[in-house]
Structures are given as C-alpha cells and as structure tokens.
Amino acid sequence: ARAEPxxxxxxxxxxGHRIGPAGAAAAxxxxxxxxxxAIGLANNALAGRAAAGDLLTRPVIDLSANGFEPADLQALLxxxxxxxxxxxxxxxxxxxxxxxxxxxxxPRLAGLRTLR
Numbered sequence: 001a002r003a004e005p006x007x008x009x010x011x012x013x014x015x016g017h018r019i020g021p022a023g024a025a026a027a028x029x030x031x032x033x034x035x036x037x038a039i040g041l042a043n044n045a046l047a048g049r050a051a052a053g054d055l056l057t058r059p060v061i062d063l064s065a066n067g068f069e070p071a072d073l074q075a076l077l078x079x080x081x082x083x084x085x086x087x088x089x090x091x092x093x094x095x096x097x098x099x100x101x102x103x104x105x106x107p108r109l110a111g112l113r114t115l116r
Contacts, residue, residue, distance in 0.1 A: 009033055013040040015062070021046055028055045042089070047072050056083035056108065064116070068093040073102055083108040089116040
C-alpha cells in the first residue's frame with residue numbers, strides 16, 4: 001500500500017527515531033513512497049536486524065551509526081533484486097577493510113557513485 005498523503009515526498013529523514021528494522025524496510029519500500037529519492041536511517045540500531053528488508057532501494061541512503069559490521073553489510077548485499085543506491089553513507093559503523101572488499105565485489109552496488 002502507498003502512503004497517499006506523502007506520495008510526492010522526495011526525502012525522508014528518520015535518523016535516531018528508533019524505527020526498527022520493520023520500519024526501515026517499510027520506509028525503503030518503493031511501493032509505499034514511489035518518488036522518494038533519499039532516505040536517512042542513521043542511528044536506528046539496525047545492525048544484526050537489517051536483513052528484515054532490502055534497504056538499498058533508494059538513490060541516496062544514510063545508514064551511518066547503526067553498528068553495522070561486515071556480516072550486516074553482507075546481508076544487505078545478498079538481498080534479492082537490483083539496488084538503486086548511488087550515494088551510500090556507512091560512516092560511523094565498525095566495517096573496516098572487509099566492508100571495502102564486499103562493496104567492491106558487489107554487483108548490486110555497480111551504480112554506486114558516492115560512499116561515505
């Protein structure tokens with residue numbers, strides 16, 4: 001179902017709102033907010049639970065400060081379907097070198113232009 005009153009929304013900032021994995025997946029679902037280009041999901045403690053849905057569905061995504069480790073990133077990269085993300089913020093997550101290798105090897109992130 002679409003969120004009709006917000007169908008034209010282009011950017012949604014939900015940083016620090018404790019929306020949880022189901023809320024993050026719902027907000028990222030392109031069927032709900034079809035025109036949304038950017039979503040801010042920083043500081044929502046999504047680590048270990050991010051596989052609840054595909055969060056890489058928007059061109060600009062902020063997943064900073066969620067405690068993501070390489071296994072969490074791998075779960076996002078393993079989600080089915082193409083990823084739309086061009087600008088991805090993973091700052092303030094304990095990812096280190098392993099994340100760089102995962103990102104470089106991922107066909108889902110072939111369109112990535114900016115990584116933080």
